[in-house]
């Protein structure tokens with residue numbers, strides 16, 4: 104339902120999206136995972152027709168997003184990253200207006216409004232002007248306005264930023280429901296856990312390129328069954344690297360004067376050996392974090408930097 | 413088509429929720445009107461008024477009544493002139509004089525005998541404030557006199573029998589009338605005498621201050637509102653609602669058309685309320701109300717589209733706001749919105765009438781004075797529509813490409 108082929112988009116000298124290709128089908132939740140400035144929003148804007156690609160092409164439900172824009176937009180639902188609501192109007196008035204913009208009519212519109220207000224937990228505040236809402240409530244309404252018409256293709260741009268945990272669980276459940284009902288969902292986020300629990304397939308984006316793509320299992324396999332060990336303290340970088348080189352199957356992903364990130368199998372059993380080697384190399388370890396293989400460790404492995412700075 | 417009405421309704425709902433931003437557009441012209449009337453209106457309001465009095469009674473009581481008009485502060489505004497009744501009618505019908513007061517024969521007798529009597533006041537509708545002052549003072553005096561008659565009737569009857577009442581007595585009675593009026597007015601009994609006011613049809617040719625200033629004030633309001641409503645496109649852009657709309661199947665053209673309908677309805681309302689209010693409050697005659705409202709609606713909408721083109725051409729909200737003000741204020745200044753063309757040097761008025769708002773004011777004045785016929789008006793409206801359509805397309809084109817990214 105979404106086909107992106109060799110998509111490129113430049114703003115002047117800056118190439119925000121650089122040769123991105125992927126497809127996502129009916130009932131699928133496809134994740135775009137990447138740090139700030141990776142190009143996620145730019146990709147979404149090219150799909151929704153807000154931006155015209157510099158090259159490559161985008162199809163939505165078989166319609167070209169540029170040459171057949173109106174047809175492509177008819178199947179589309181978008182939840183923009185920035186909150187896009189009439190602040191003077193109430194939640195209900197916003198929903199009614201955006202439903203109307205999608206060609207919905209009463210009584211179906213009223214019925215669906217009740218439904219999404221309940222699903223987003225806003226039914227008690229439906230008559231209040233949006234400007235009196237909290238940030239999280241605005242987010243939820245922003246989301247509700249994007250799904251009011253039960254679109255075939257749903258583009259969600261970091262829809263859960265700043266939403267409390269309970270509401271987030273409900274929103275994610277809502278996304279799953281849309282997919283189960285046959286929608287194709289494109290979901291961008293920089294939350295690892297969300298991508299891991301929600302998405303059927305994923306693409307990891309950095310500097311406008313897809314650096315890895317596949318199912319969660321496929322991506323994990325790229326990392327191997329290794330743990331991620333994050334050590335903080337003060338390190339003699341070269342000496343520490345040399346000392347660690349003597350320990351079996353350790354990979355140093357990142358090393359600087361205050362932080363060491365290592366990938367290795369069975370890390371917990373081998374901690375004493377690592378501490379001993381580092382101490383001998385004149386380093387002082389003050390904190391340790393051990394994580395199981397995850398998208399985060401994959402991201403660090405692929406890019407040499409952490410996803411959340 | 414349905415989206416069009418949904419969108420118009422949305423715009424009105426937004427105004428209902430936040431009427432303040434629209435109201436502030438009206439504040440400038442209103443403040444200006446007040447200031448102007450203080451500066452220029454005063455000179456005219458001073459002793460220019462002429463109260464014609466036909467005193468058929470020529471009694472002490474009638475003289476007492478008239479004496480009240482010769483005391484401060486009324487003497488500063490009104491000259492009392494005695495006339496014969498027929499002459500007075502003729503003059504007020506010509507618009508010469510602020511009002512004509514007729515004191516019927518038998519006034520004193522009725523007054524002293526505590527019997528009902530009638531004073532007649534004919535006012536000149538071309539003048540607004542002065543006849544009102546006369547009317548208000550008269551009714552106060554009638555109230556007061558009635559009370560004096562109740563409490564001091566005996567004393568007055570004594571005075572009336574003599575030929576020449578002593579000045580002190582007149583003065584003291586007059587003072588007591590004033591005193592009683594102010595302190596006891598609300599306790600007075602229902603009146604047994606009444607004051608009949610007749611408004612004479614307008615014959616005057618000279619335009620009052622309000623009539624001269626009205627077109628300027630209305631166009632000032634239109635220009636301010638046009639600027640503020642045009643800038644709202646940037647609010648929609650910053651709120652993100654315009655982007656959301658652009659990725660929905662609803663056409664941007666319908667959105668913009670809805671906005672134009674909304675704006676036109678605001679102008680129609682402002683024009684109607686403004687004209688009716690200035691007729692009711694300031695007595696400015698508006699002979700051709702439907703044509704005047706229609707013209708103001710079309711002209712306001714065209715000014716809105718002009719400012720919209722400016723707003724969407726700007727690259728940031730700030731630039732849009734600065735450019736908007738840089739255009740609106742000089743246009744208002746030279747185009748007859750701050751000062752009527754009548755008050756400008758001829759060369760300046762000539763240039764001013766060539767500005768979009770100056771041209772529209774000129775047409776509006778012609779509508780008010782009936783100097784324009786239906787055919788000429790139709791041509792002007794058609795011209796305005798063509799220009800508006802072009803500006804609409806320019807704004808829409810910019811909204812479709814470039815404005816949103």
Ligand SMILES: Nc1ncnc2c1ncn2[C@@H]1O[C@H](COP(=O)(O)OP(=O)(O)OP(=O)(O)O)[C@@H](O)[C@H]1O
Nearest residue numbers: 114119137138139140141142143144145146184817
């Ligand atoms: N309209 C624009 N003009 C110029 N540069 C832009 C524009 N929009 C985005 N960019 C640049 O393109 C790059 C990608 O931006 P984009 O918004 O797509 O990132 P993102 O992955 O969505 O980031 P975030 O997680 O912060 O939302 C950034 O370097 C950004 O500065």
Ligand SMILES: [Mg+2]
Nearest residue numbers: 143144145184
């Ligand atoms: Mg983004």
